[in-house]
Each structure stands twice: as C-alpha cells, then as structure tokens.
Amino acid sequence: MDEKITSLTELPLDILVLVFPYLDAKSFLALCGTCKAFHQDSIRLDSAYWAHQTRSTFRVPNQPVVQSDGARWQKLYRRLLTQSRVYTWGSNSNHRLGHSYDPVFAPGHHIGGMRLAHRRGQVRSYTPKEMDNTRELGIIADLQCGHVHSCGEEGWSTTVLTSNGTLHTAGVLNGEHWTGEDGRLQALSFPAIYANDVAHHEPTIAIRQFSAGRSHILALSDSGRIWAWSDASQPAMHIKFVNVDLAEVRKSSNRSSTNEESNYGHVRQVVAGWSCSSAYIHGTGIVLWGPVRSAYDGETDTMLVYENFEIPRTGYQRARGATRESDEDRILGQEVGVVMNYIILENFVVFVTDIGKVFCARLEESNTTEDILELRALENQDGNALDVQGSFRRFAVFKGGEVIIVHQDYLDECWDARITNPEQTGIQGLKKIPALQHNGVISVAFGDYHFHALHSSGKITSYGNELQSCGALGLGGDGGPTGRLRGFDFQGQLRTSSLVPHAYTHGRQIWFRPEQNMWLKVMDQGGKDYEEVKERKELFNADRNVQGEVSEWVEQEGRAWDKEKGEDGLGAFFALRVSAAGWHSGAVVLVNEDLERRDVYDWENSTFPRLKLSDGTEMPGSKDFDEWREGIPNWELDVEV
Template identity: 45%
Template sequence: MATEPSKSKEPKTSLTDLPFDVLALVFPYLDARSFLALCATCRGYQQNIRLDAAYWRHTTRTNFRVPNRPAVESDGERWQRLCKRILTQSRVFTWGSNTHACLGHDDDDHGTAAGANPVGRRPAARRRLGFSVSTWPVEVASCRDMGVIADLQCGGWSTTILNSRGTVFTFGVIDGMIPTRQVPAVLPTVLEFPPGYPRAGERDEPATAIRQFSSGRSHILGLSDSGRIWSWYDKTQPALQVKTLHVDFTENSTSRSSRSNVRKVVAGWNQSSAYVNGTGIAVWDPVRRGRDQQAQELDTMLVIETAIVPNTFYQRPKGLSREPDHQTRLIGEAVGEVTNYIVLESFVVFVTDIGKVFAAKMHFENGSGLIRLPVELRDLHVTSPTDPTPSATDIQGAFRSFAVFKRDGSVLLADHGCLDDIYPPPGALSPPPLAERIKRYPALQNTGVTTLAFGDHHFHALHADGTITSYGTEPQSCGALGLGGDGDPEGRLRGIRYLGRMRDGQLLPQAYETGRRVWFEPEKRQWIRFMASGGRDPDEAKERLRMTVNDPVVQGEVSEWFEQEGRDWDRRPGLPGAADGDEDDGLGAYFVLNVAAAGWHSGALVLVNEGLASRVRDSCIVPDPTTAVEEADPSSSSPQPQGPLASALSWLTNSARWFLGLPTRADEAANPPQEQQPLPFTDPQMHGASPGRGLRYVWADDAFPRLRLRDGREMPGEVGFSEWRFGRPEQGG
C-alpha cells in the first residue's frame, strides 16, 4: 500500500526574524512601558534594542517637548534616563542680575538660600545701583507648580519657560525698554492668546499649544503644534499671530503630531525668523500693535516685507524623489540642507548637512530688509589644513557671539568682529585671516559640550555629563557666572578677579584650561565660605590668603585646587547607602538638562535626585563634640570663650575680617543692621564651619590649602602641603 508523502512544514516567522529597519517603524507607536515589555521578551532585544537612541529621543521629545541636541542625539542611554527622570525631578534654577525680577525670586530668597551672603557683610556697590543679584543658582520654587518643564530660555530682561503641555510662562519683562505696564513680579506670568482662543494650558489645542519657542532680546516667538507662529513683546498683551505677504506658513490643525512647513522659529537680537521648508530662512522685523490698536481688535499681523536668506531653500530628496532641476542640484552640492541656524545682531549664521558653515549679513531699515549672499566660513568647518573635509555639526550663539561644533569633539568660538571682515568695504585693507581670530578654549575641546548659552559678556557650556562650566565676565559682579562670591572672597577662590571702579568680575585665563563648574549643592557653598574665611586657622593662613588675592598666577592655581576638590561629591567614598526606592541611575544628584543665558543673568533646567542630594548633605554634617562639652557643664553660662585665649582669638578674627573685606566690630557698632543683629564672626555658622548649634561640617578642621606652585615657589605656612585630587594641571595659564 503506497503511503502519501508527508507535507513539508512551512517555517514559522518569528518577530525576531524581522529586520531592525522594519521594527524601527513600529517603535514610535509604542509607549515606554510597551517598548520595555517588548524588549524583555528576547535577550537580543534586551541587549541591542532596549537603549535604541532613536526611540528614546522620539519618546522624550514627543512627551515632554524637550529640544534636540545634535551632540547627544545618538546617546540612547542618556535619553532613556532623561525620559524616566524628567517626569518628577525637573527643577528651574536662576542666577545673576535680578533686574525686573527676571530671576523669578525676590531678595528674601537670597538670604535663605544656602551659600548666600553671611549676615553682616558689607553691602556691595551694585546694590546701591538699584538691582539685586544672585551669585549662586537659586531654585525658582514657583516652577514646581508648572508641571513638567520642557525648555528654558533667557531674554534681555526675562526668563521664559515651556512646560510639557505647551504653555509658556515668563518672569521679568519681555521688553525692558518700554516704560511700562509690564510690572515686575516674582510669580510667573502665563503668556496668553487673543480673545476667542482657549486660555493657555486649558486644553491641548494645536493652534495654541507651543511645541518650540525662542526668546530674543525683547520679544518671544512660539511655534504651535499646528505650525502657527505667535509673537509676544509685552507679557500683559496677548500674542499676535504672524503671517507674511510673500511667504506661506502652511498650517495643519488636525493633531499634535501634524507638521506644517515651518520647521523652526528663532527670535534674534532684534529680528524674527523662521525656517520654512522649500523657502529657506525668512527674516522680518518683530511685530507690535500700534498705540491705538487694542488686543480685542487685532489678533493677526501681516508682515509686508520679508527677507529670505539666499541659498537656504534646498532640501535633500527622500526616497525615490529626484532633484527638480540642475540649479537645485548645484545648490545641494555647494551649500547643502540647513540643519540649524542662529540670528545674531547683524548676521544669520547657519550650518548644513554636508558640514559647512555660512554667514549672511542683514540690513534692515524702516521695515524693509536685505540679506546679502551667504559666505562660506571655511576656517570654521574644515577638519585641518591638510584635510579640507567640512566637519561642522551644529551652530549656537546669540547677540554678537557664536560657536561651531565639529565632529571631532572640538568647539570653535567667534564673534561679530570676525564676521564683519568677510564683507570688507571697497578699498579696505585685507583683514587678518579668520583662523587667527577663532578661539579654542581647552576646557571646551573634547569635553562633551552639548550646549553653549551666551549672555552679553559671559557664557556657559553644558557638558554631556550634566555639568555647567562658566566663562567670560560678570559686569558689576552681578553673579552671571554663577560661581559665587558676590564680589567677595568666595568668587576669588573660584578664579574671578574683581577689577575697576564698578568691580567687574573677570574670569582668570587659567580657568579656561579646565573650566569652572557651577555648583548646585548647598554644602559646597558653605565649604568655600569656610575656606574663604581662612579655614581652621585664619592667622596661620593669612599670608597664603594675601598671595591668592594679590597674585593672579597664585589665584589661578588655588582656584584650580578648589575646582578639583569640588568635583564628584555625590560619588566620593563614605557616602551613605541608598534607602529603599532611592535609585541612583548614574546621572548624579544634579543633572543639568538645559542652560540659558542673556544679558546679565542665566538659568538652568536641572534634574534633581532628592534622595541622593540628601545623602550628600547628610555625609557633610557630624555632631560637634565641643558643644556637647559646653552643655554638660552647667557652670558655663555663655558659649563664648573667656580669658587671654579669647582676646587673642578676637584680635585674629577681627584682623581676618578687615583683610577679607568684611565689616569689623567698629563697622558693626557704627552701622548696625536694620532688620536683624548679625551673628558674631566667631560663631561657626558665620563662616561655614557649622550648619547649626550642636553640629559641625566635616571640613571644620581643614586648613586653607598650601600648594607647591607650578613656577617652583612654595606657599608659606605651618601646615603640610596640600595634595592635588586629580593631579596639578601642567598647561600654561
């Protein structure tokens, strides 16, 4: 009997058999929980897909409106951690000049913030000029009620914040030149829309939910989910919708995921702009209502004169599409597609997908504008003199300064003066080569810089490890660098020299070698205050203190020693273990998500791991045995020491106070504070030795550092020489 041949079984197709390109098309439709569940089904997925950068970047930016950072867009682990922490840990900190209350906190916050000026310090000159300052980052407490913070930017007189629902808040005033109805207020102001539109934050309305915004010197631009452009110049007035006569801003209002032809808006120093697909970079004068135009009567402004930056329209063909014509193909080869751009005071500077950087000069007068043909800035994007390959990846800047990021990790800085020379007037002498005027600060080279934020005279660098370094000058010691001191000793120990009648704080050249980090830990501020007071023995340290104040070379090395000692406090040995549910994901206690600067102030969006920060704080405080002895002796009616030793200590501390610029006992007697009596200088709370009675900081017995200097000198003193935590830098100052 013949048997029927068995039918061959067709192999089953498994999900793991699908190529990654197909899976990548599915990932954006999964929420984070579903994505992680999928990855848990297979070891290969767990190892190769769980930290997919494209998925986590898309999820984080879609859910929280976080702006992209080209320097870290391929770091999947970083985006995954941010997505997890930003929901509950985002905090806003600001510092610098508090003109028009642009920092979002009042003067009382300065006194209660750890690291603020000790009670009884001599008033700083700038306070008599009519504005207050914060020289350390201070948290803006009201921002905790705004929901998840997605982005933060600074304007000339304002700090503006975007939350994950697309609502925009601002502190200060948008235009400080308007004599004004814009009354400064500590509480945030919600930027509203014209009558007939939903109030900001009431519901997810694509026409008014802002997905990206830009803060200029005196106006703010917002791009809504539907692609509508809104402009604010006065926080008391609703926004104006911007339309142009010659450029079509196509809008799609069907859903949040819709995309119009407007890719990005940028509010420059004194111009508005947008990148429009197929058209290029469009620039126009900021819109304002006339004096006789009421908000109820005018909700849209038609811009008649719009200037287009030449050769910025090109878009790289996708799929099977081809170049429309030969001329377009030539533009694609010579210029490329714009990937990012900035608007400075008189120039538009942009970077393209082929690694090139271009600049075009703007001429705007009486509402009409002209933009000259862009000039390629080869010295800013070539790899090396022997390798002409363009290598620029990003451009960032404001006002008169900008920076170019390159593929090799280097960051080059330039300014308006460099750009003016690319359009020399007829008959002018040849300017010096651009390559000779570019700045390459060692602290910015291959250190993971993701963002550079520029103020008028200072700037900050945000690094991939979540730290900020500061550079430049803080006018009138306004605290814009965020390095502390308030014009007094702490700032000197961070590397700031205070010069001239207005006490401008200028960062030393040595600080550009390794950078000076902005500290968010309150304990570090108490530590640097203790050291600025002379450590455990001010008299023994007075000659070293004098050298530090008078000799910039010594000050530079001492500031570097303090910079090294201040690093990695949340990773040092002896830190208490984590409690249940207190997860340490490697980002540290304070991880900066974004930094902003403008004018004389700065701000940062920071992810704060409260559990880890608390453990760091607890590790710095121990019981004070001397207080325990005093309390055990009932015959001791006063905590102050008596006898010859007390007299000697009093003389030494009074001399130290005079040397450090602090009020002496005679000053205090002649000018007693109006609100509260200062603590005696000998009280440990006064100079960072103790957080309160019965407690002391672990550094209370440390001496002011004594160093062997790079030039062979040895700092005087009776204590041993201090060691370098990470080795003494060998670079020249």
C-alpha cells in the first residue's frame, strides 16, 4: 500500500496548481513564503495562477503570446492595484480623445501662406495625453477606439472598461449629436430595470469583455449576456437569438474550459466588426448578425435577432475524457480544429485554431458566407496555436516570434483563386516588418492608415502614416519640422506624414514624458550654438537618408530616458494595452510615479547631433562626433507599409 501524503509539499505540481486558484493573491503569497519548496519560481511565479488572478480581478484581456510568462503577470497584478492611467492621441474630433480644451480656436498649421485653425473639439494631440477624469474611475482594465466610416460620420469614440465592469465612452458611436460635456467621459448605461444592479456590479451587467466596432459597441457580461450600444446616450439592448440557444452563468468566470457539454450555449467572446456584430458561442461557433440600433422605449430591454448566420465549421470542440467523437467531428478536428481567436474585417472573418491553422471567410450580402478557406502560407508547421489581431482592412498573425502583416487584398486574391490555385502558390502580400520580428511583440492595433505594436517590455512602437499630420502615430513633432527628428517625411499641401524607411528597422517608440518632446524642440532649434549647427541641419533637411539615420540616433537616445527600473524590474511607463482606429489611438499604461518624476537626461543642454553616417560621411560642424548608444544599425530599407 502506498504511503500516505502527510505534507502539502509532497503533492505533485499538477495537483497543486488545481488548488492555487482557490487562494487570493495575499493567501497565495503567504503560502509561497512558508518554505523553500513553495518559494521556487515554478510555484511562486506560476503563470496559470497569476494570469487567472490578474484577468479575473482586473478584467484585463487575455494576451495569448505571453500567457506562459508568470513573472510578467505577477508584476502586472501588483502595478494594477495603484498605477493604471489612460492616454490618447491623434485627432480629437467629436471629443473622442477625452481631452478638454478651453480655446475656441487652437493653433493650426501654415499652408501656402494661410494659417489653418482647428474648430473647437478638433484640436490634435501629437503625443500621448492623459484622458480627463479617468483616475476617478479607479483601475482601468481595457481601452478600445471606435473605427471611422469612410464618409467620416461614424465611430469617433474611445471606450474604457474599469475593473468593476463598467464602460465609459468619450466621443460618439454612430454619428449621433454630441450631448456630453466638452471632453467628458460618459458611462454607458443599461435599461432602467437594472438601476439597482449597477451599484452592486451584478453579473448580468458587469462587463468582462467588450469590442468597439465602426458604429457600435458589443459587450459580454460576467453571466455571459450580450449587450449592444449604438448610441452612447441610450441604454444598452440585451441581444438574444431566435434560433441559437444561449446559456448564462451566475458568477464571474474566465471559463477557459473547452468541454462542450459544460460550456454549450455559453458565449466566450464578442467582436464588433465593420458592418456586423458577432459572438463565439460554444457548441455553435462564430455567429454573425447585423448591428442593432437603439430602440429603448422605457420598457423593452431585449432585442430579439431573427436573422443570424454561422461561419461554417467553427463550432468544433475537442472531446474530453472517455467521450467518443463521431467520424465527422474527428475529421473536423484534424482539418480545422478549435477556434482560439477571431477578428472581423471590412469584408472577411479571419480565425486561428488550436492546430496552428489560419482560415478566412468572405462576407457576402447580409453577412452570409458560403465556406471557409485555409490561408496556407500562414500555417504554423509545428502545429502550435497562433494568434490573430486586426480590424478594418489589415491584420497581424503571430507565429512563434514572427509577426506577419496582411492586407485584406491578399484575402481577396486567395479567395478568388480557391478553385484555380487551391495551394495559393505565388500569391503575394504577406509583409514582415523587421522591427516586429522576434522583438517581443504581443499585440498589434490598426487604424485606417497607421498601426501600433505593443511589446512585452511595455513599450509601444508606431508604423504607417498620419493623414493631415493628425498625430495618430503619437510620436510628437507637433505636425511640423520637429517631427523630422522622429523620422517623419511630410508630403503634399495637406502634410500627410509618413515614416522614412529607416524607421522600420527598429521601430519608433512612443514617449510618455512631456520633456522628451521639449527635448526635440531644443535640438531642432540648434541648442546652444545655432551657427555651429546650421550647416548640418541643412544637410539633414535636404537628404532623406541623413534624416533617417539622425532620427535613429534620436530613437536610441530616447530609449535611454527609461534606463532606470523600479523594484519590479519595470520602467516608469509600462503599457498594458494599445488600441487604434481611424485617426486616433489610445493606451492603458501603468505608471511608476517615483520613476516618472526623476530627471534622467540632460535635455536642456543638448544640441543637434553630429554623426559619422553608415556610408562613411561625416556630418559638418566643429563639435565632437556623437556616439551611437547601441551602434549604427544594419539597415533594412526595402520595407513597404
């Protein structure tokens, strides 16, 4: 007879991890401090425990790429208790940035001898600025930007989710007239019958996941109920279906199980797309329906959807235990697998499965689709699961350490060739930006013309273009010549800003310290000795290659501002979430105020750099040559975005 276990430390790790979720963070840390056996990293930094605690306590969205990084999840848990802030940047039309401005007219740009002024509420923010009145909301778990319709009438919004499960929006969702205060967030509300539930964060209305589409917001409550808003000033509508069974739970849960019997009818995820709404429902798959318009009459709180469509072959769930699969299910599991994540683009649904495959389905009239198509060039050959993120017309596939950027045009070509070229041989359109490869990228957020990458280091890098120099990249420069130091190349009378090719070798990082933008202005003005600087500034302005290399030197110097770390090993600013849409962007950032206040760079005494360039050219001037902190990069300049 086996010996009896007399100590908790004698239990195997796979048993202990089943016990840990029942402990709160304080109790878990106390347990880990009782003996050396429990203080080892495999237990103290157990990724499953800290990911669960962080997501369930603060409603932080899952980040599959770093799911197994226990140390990171623990650090996020500690910082989220006190340090979350919300920043936005770009165009502030309809107050979507949540910034208030006092002047009726704000300074604009000089174009053709004319000075342009921006109307009230249309002031641009070229660098991240904290949203007004967000600290009073408590801990912010998530942020999403509403997309913009091509005619410019919809989706001018930024929405945040608090750790209490409440949603708050700045701007407008569907072109409705702005009714809130200037730059003021307004809470998204529920029908009057739920008034008493709001204060108690009841599971039916406490939101655990949401999605901002072009002109509407979808949300999923703790109980698994779907809510929809198409007007920020109107209460939500509860979504039900005539021909799809839904089931709710009565307590908050991240429900990671894929057991079909226990999860049947539960909604795992909602995604608000460009022209449709969607949900992943266990046992059914991805379900699409047309966005509903607010029709609250003071009594009815439910919208019954009569017409919805399922994406074929997306409902498969792997059998557990002794459950036997039918031959049809077994084949489906081998050919498609379990849907792990999905996105809705303008004309396509794209999803990834647990066997390392990527599929798409083209949306036809009324959001119907005839079939799904595997994107063969994106398959992960080792069979490990992938991730997909994107919106409107672009998306990113995460494969190992690679990040592949794809435009919707590529999907069109693959779809049109599914009969004549089923292997998709020779179809071009997959892009790998050097700065995104094997560089800790955990998410990518797309606007209409720009996009951001969030790195596991908590840094955000920017790519693409800014129409009318609207500030959507968040790199500073105030839309003028100073922006050249960050790598901006201005084109045309409307001053569309694009990044020089050099910016894609290592990326351009968003700065959250206001002093860094002041530093740019000091350098652009020549610093202490304008005459000494004059000749090389002329070279800089005239030669795009020189501009590219100088802007990279500035980038390396900019990274030096965050060299000091806190006790948790994180810098002053650690981005948790980034979002982009249309002409604006936003981020949830964990801020260490002690580090934020420290002066780490002598920017006031800086001057325009003098460099030895990669082709051997020595920039003119009499000052000593400036050193490269990280060395001159091996440039990769043939990148198209």
